[in-house]
Amino acid sequence: MFERVVKFGRPLLVLAAWCCGLGAVFAASLGLSSFFAPDYWLSDNMSFFLWQFLYGGIGGTLCAFAGFWFVRSFRGVYRSLVVIAAIATTALAVLTGFRTVENTVPLVASSGDTREIKIVSINLEALFLGDPVLTGYLKEADPDIIVFQETLWNLQKWRWHQRGLPIGGPDTSVYPEHLLVGDLGELVIFSRFPIEDTSSLIIPGVTPPGASVHYNADREILSFSINIEGQTVDLVSVHSDSPRTARRWQNKRAYFDKMDAVIAERLESDATPLIAIGDWNSAPWSARFQRSLEANDLATAYPDGIPQVTRYFFDYRLRWILGSPVDQVAVSKDIDIVDVSLGPHIGSDHRPLLVTLQLPEQAKN
Structure with a gap:
């Protein structure tokens, strides 16, 4: 038979x-x-x-x-x-x-002798800031700094106003007190530490034919400093265009060129530790991504040492088939990376990127 x-x-x-x-x-x-x-x-x-x-x-x-x-x-x-x-x-x-x-550094052990900060980066895909799954995750993760992309800030404010609540909601333990909003309302920062020396740079993009009214070809780079008990750390929040068409790919390349310049200027002007984090819309295997790290002498790390899917299509359960690692963190060489992990599915099409960083001891005065 x-x-x-x-x-x-x-x-x-x-x-x-x-x-x-x-x-x-x-x-x-x-x-x-x-x-x-x-x-x-x-x-x-x-x-x-x-x-x-x-x-x-x-x-x-x-x-x-x-x-x-x-x-x-x-x-x-x-x-x-x-x-x-x-x-x-x-x-x-x-x-x-x-x-x-390439340009990857090993994780270091946590030490009580050095100052550490915890940062979470989330592409919200317009998820409401008061969503219970999101706020539940943020309370559990307890980050010092929250970096949001695709926030649609004006709509967020309108939603809070409709509910008769202050921005961030009645539970003050979820969102830290210091707030920074980019000029486009797309990048939003919440921080436990004072925010200083802010700059929102808008990079004009070309809108392709047939684009939705929700699509904005213009993107912004939000750079700022945080004051951690007298220690200054520079942060650059990034979110380039998604290169799903040739025109949008060119938008992304122009964004990366400007981003490199912003990072270089920050590094040269004050020589403080620097962190660049967000939805880069770039896989770590992209030569252009690695070029940005090399040009500014930055390093990165991945969850368990391996790039893992942070952006998925259609369904979270299919992320290893229909997904890609696009949310990244890069730091100057004087910052050590203690941990990099990914959060759960929170309702967006991105997983949260949670990093714990160890600041240089010489800046601890």
Whole structure:
């Protein structure tokens, strides 16, 4: 019985084996394009999905290797296909590994002798600040600084006004007292520490045809300093355009150029520790992201040492299939990273990025 099933099913198994081999080569090639052609819209965007391409390359290669049991015709060609798939997938894995550790620093142990701050960054996707899931998470995480993107501040204020409540709600333990809102109302900061030396830089963007009224091609960079008991730390809140079209990709590249300049100016003017955090709309494997780190001598770290999905499409449960790591933190080399973790699904299409940072001891006076 089994032999009859194999006999009649062999053509389908052979077809599946060839498809797996070809699929592995295709997936690996898409991933490799982000390394070999990083300054083009399509290939640069492939860096968002390197996890998926690795899954496809490894799975396809293994299935194609198993296909040697069934493939009888053109075995030489088939063997070459499997070898190419294996080489391409291995190359993708190696390059991804090197890019992952590039400009990455190991976590340090928490110490009671040095000052630490906890920062959470969340792309709200217009989630109401009074949402019980969001406020519950913030109370549990208990950050010193909250960095929001896609806040729609005027609508947030209107919602609080409609409820007859002060901005932030009646529970003063959720949102710290010091508030900074960007000129576009898109970036919002809550801080336990005084906020000083603020600057909201708007980068004009080009709106593509057919864009929704909700879409704003203009983006802002919100930079400021916080005073932690006499110690000054610079922060840069970022949120570039999502490069889902070639035009928006160009908006993003222009944003990164301005962001690099803002960070460089902050570092050169006062030589204080600096933190850049937010929704970069860039995977850590993007050459442009790494270029920003190198240009400003910044370092980053990932949850458990591995870039993990922070932005997902359609459904949180499908995040490893339809998602990408786009929320990042970068720090100057005088800041140590104690912990990087991701929060749960809170109703947005992003997971919260929670970081604990250790400030330089020499600035503790």
